[in-house]
Amino acid sequence: MTVESSPAWARLRAHRESLAGERISDLFDRVPDRGTEMTVEHDGLVLDYSKNLVTGETIDLLVELARERGLAAGIEAMFAGAPINVTENRAALHTALRAPADAVIEVDGVDVVPAVQRTLGRMEAFAREVRSGRWLGATGEPIWAVVNIGIGGSDLGPAMARLALREYGTGTMEVRFVSNVDGHDLRRALQDLDPATTLFVISSKTFTTVETLANARAARDWLLSSIDDPAAVARHFVAVSVNAAEVEAFGIDPANMFEFWDWVGGRYSLSSAIGLSLMTAIGPEQFRAFLAGAHSMDVHFRTAPPHRNLPILLGLLGIWYRNFWDAQTHAVLPYDQRLARLPAYLQQLDMESNGKSADRDGNPVAVATAPIVWGEPGTNGQHAFFQLLHQGTVMVPCDFIGVLVPAHDLPRHHDLLMANLFAQSQALAFGRGGEPDAGGEHRAFPGNRPSNTLLLDELTPYSLGALVALYEHKVFTQGWIWNINSFDQWGVELGKILATRIFDDIDLDRELAHDSSTNSLIARYRRLRKL
Numbered sequence: 001m002t003v004e005s006s007p008a009w010a011r012l013r014a015h016r017e018s019l020a021g022e023r024i025s026d027l028f029d030r031v032p033d034r035g036t037e038m039t040v041e042h043d044g045l046v047l048d049y050s051k052n053l054v055t056g057e058t059i060d061l062l063v064e065l066a067r068e069r070g071l072a073a074g075i076e077a078m079f080a081g082a083p084i085n086v087t088e089n090r091a092a093l094h095t096a097l098r099a100p101a102d103a104v105i106e107v108d109g110v111d112v113v114p115a116v117q118r119t120l121g122r123m124e125a126f127a128r129e130v131r132s133g134r135w136l137g138a139t140g141e142p143i144w145a146v147v148n149i150g151i152g153g154s155d156l157g158p159a160m161a162r163l164a165l166r167e168y169g170t171g172t173m174e175v176r177f178v179s180n181v182d183g184h185d186l187r188r189a190l191q192d193l194d195p196a197t198t199l200f201v202i203s204s205k206t207f208t209t210v211e212t213l214a215n216a217r218a219a220r221d222w223l224l225s226s227i228d229d230p231a232a233v234a235r236h237f238v239a240v241s242v243n244a245a246e247v248e249a250f251g252i253d254p255a256n257m258f259e260f261w262d263w264v265g266g267r268y269s270l271s272s273a274i275g276l277s278l279m280t281a282i283g284p285e286q287f288r289a290f291l292a293g294a295h296s297m298d299v300h301f302r303t304a305p306p307h308r309n310l311p312i313l314l315g316l317l318g319i320w321y322r323n324f325w326d327a328q329t330h331a332v333l334p335y336d337q338r339l340a341r342l343p344a345y346l347q348q349l350d351m352e353s354n355g356k357s358a359d360r361d362g363n364p365v366a367v368a369t370a371p372i373v374w375g376e377p378g379t380n381g382q383h384a385f386f387q388l389l390h391q392g393t394v395m396v397p398c399d400f401i402g403v404l405v406p407a408h409d410l411p412r413h414h415d416l417l418m419a420n421l422f423a424q425s426q427a428l429a430f431g432r433g434g435e436p437d438a439g440g441e442h443r444a445f446p447g448n449r450p451s452n453t454l455l456l457d458e459l460t461p462y463s464l465g466a467l468v469a470l471y472e473h474k475v476f477t478q479g480w481i482w483n484i485n486s487f488d489q490w491g492v493e494l495g496k497i498l499a500t501r502i503f504d505d506i507d508l509d510r511e512l513a514h515d516s517s518t519n520s521l522i523a524r525y526r527r528l529r530k531l
C-alpha cells in the first residue's frame with residue numbers, strides 16, 4: 001500500500017482540514033500545561049514541540065501512520081543489518097559503529113563488531129601517536145597540522161564536529177579540512193603550513209571521488225616539492241576508505257589505511273574511520289564519548305515508545321508540515337556558534353537521503369519528500385532572514401537548537417543568546433498577542449508559525465553524538481514512511497558524468513557539441529583561461 005492510500009493518511013488529511021483556522025495561541029490557552037506536556041527528554045537532550053500546529057490527536061494520528069507504515073519493523077531491519085539499501089543491496093549499519101564491543105551484529109552471517117573495534121583500536125593508536133608527537137614526519141619532526149581531504153560525507157561530519165568541539169582541544173595542534181576542488185580551498189589551507197610537519201588524511205569511501213583525488217594529488221606534489229623523497233608519502237599521508245586497491249594505487253601504504261565498510265553510507269560515516277581527523281583533534285577518549293552519545297540515542301530510537309521517541313517525533317512533525325501543510329523548507333537554527341556547520345551537515349544528511357522521487361520499488365512517489373533544509377546560527381540569522389520567517393508568505397517550520405551551559409566565560413552573553421532563542425520561537429508562535437498592531441499591516445506579527453526547540457545541557461562529544469544520531473534517525477523515520485531508500489544517491493551521478501565530459505572538452509580544445517548555452521559558456525571560459 002502506498003503512503004497516500006493508507007487509512008491514517010486520509011485521517012490526517014481530514015484532521016488537517018479541521019485545524020484550518022486553529023491558532024497555536026489557542027492551543028496553549030486550551031491546555032495550560034502544553035509546554036511541559038509536549039516536552040520529551042532523553043539523556044540531557046530536550047525536545048519541546050509544543051509550539052507546533054498540532055494537538056494530541058495530531059500526534060496520535062501521525063503515530064498511527066508510522067504504525068501502518070511498519071516503522072517499528074523498519075527500525076529493527078536497520079539495526080539487524082538487513083539489506084535495506086535496496087538499490088545497492090546493502091545494509092545501512094552505522095549504528096553498529098557505536099554498538100558495545102560485546103554486541104553481535106551480523107551482515108551476511110558475519111559479525112561486524114570485531115572489525116569495527118579493530119579499526120577503532122588502530123585509529124586510537126594513530127591518534128595517540130600524532131597527538132603525542134611520536135608520529136614523525138619524513139624529516140624527523142613531529143606533526144603539527146592534520147589536513148583532512150574529503151568531500152560530502154567525508155568532510156561535512158568531521159568538519160562540523162571539529163568546529164563544535166574545538167574546546168576539546170589538541171593543544172597547539174592544527175586540524176583543517178579541505179573539500180572543494182576549487183584550488184583556493186587547498187591553497188589557502190596550505191599557505192602557512194610546513195610540509196615537514198603536515199599530515200594528510202585522505203578521506204574517501206570510494207577513493208574515486210574526482211575532487212578528493214585532485215586535492216590529494218596536489219597535496220602530494222606540495223609535499224614532494226619540499227621533501228624530494230617519494231618515501232615521505234608514507235609518513236605524511238594516511239587514508240580512510242573502503243577501497244584498499246585504490247588507496248594502494250594512489251601510493252598510500254595499506255598499513256596507513258583505516259577501513260570502513262560499504263554498509264556505512266557516506267553521510268552516515270562520522271562514527272566510522274571517517275571520524276579519524278576528528279579523533280585526532282579531540283582525542284580517542286572524547287571520540288569514544290561521541291560514539292557513546294550516539295549509541296544512547298540509537299537505543300532510545302529502538303526502544304522508546306513513539307510518543308516519547310525524539311527521532312520519531314521529529315520525523316513525524318516534519319511529515320506533518322511537508323505533506324499536510326505544504327511546507328517546502330525546514331530551517332535549522334543553532335543558537336550556538338560552535339554548531340555553525342550543523343545546517344550544512346544536515347543538508348547532506350536529509351536532502352541526499354530523502355530528496356527522492358522514486359520509491360523503494362522504483363515507482364514514482366506520489367507525495368512530497370524531503371524539504372529544503374537550510375539555516376544559520378542565531379542570533380546572526382535574526383539580522384538577515386528572520387524577517388521572512390516572521391512576515392513572509394511561506395511557512396517555514398524551524399528547529400531552534402540551544403545549549404544551556406556554554407564553554408566560555410561571558411555568562412551575560414549567553415543569557416542574551418538564550419533570551420533571543422526563547423524570544424524568537426515565542427514571537428513566531430504567538431505573534432504580537434493581544435497588542436494592537438500599531439502601524440497596520442507593515443508592523444503586524446501574525447504568529448502561528450511552528451517551531452521545535454531542542455536544548456542540550458552542554459555541548460560535549462557525548463551530546464553531539466546524540467544530536468547527530470537524533471537527526472540520522474529522524475531522516476530514517478521519514479524515508480521509511482515515504483517508502484524511499486534513504487541510503488542511495490543516484491541523483492548525484494549525472495552531474496559527475498557531464499563534468500568529466502566537459503573537463504575533457506576544455507582541455508582537448510575539440511569542437512563543442514553541447515546545447516548552445518553550455519557551448520557558449522565553455523567557449524567563453526576557454527577564451528579567458530588562455531589569457
Ligand code: F6P
Pocket residue numbers: 151152153154203204205206207208209212266267352489492
Ligand atoms: O557525490 C555524492 C557522494 O557520493 C556522497 O554521498 C559522499 O558522501 C561524497 O560523494 C564523497 O564520497 P567519497 O567518500 O566516496 O569520496
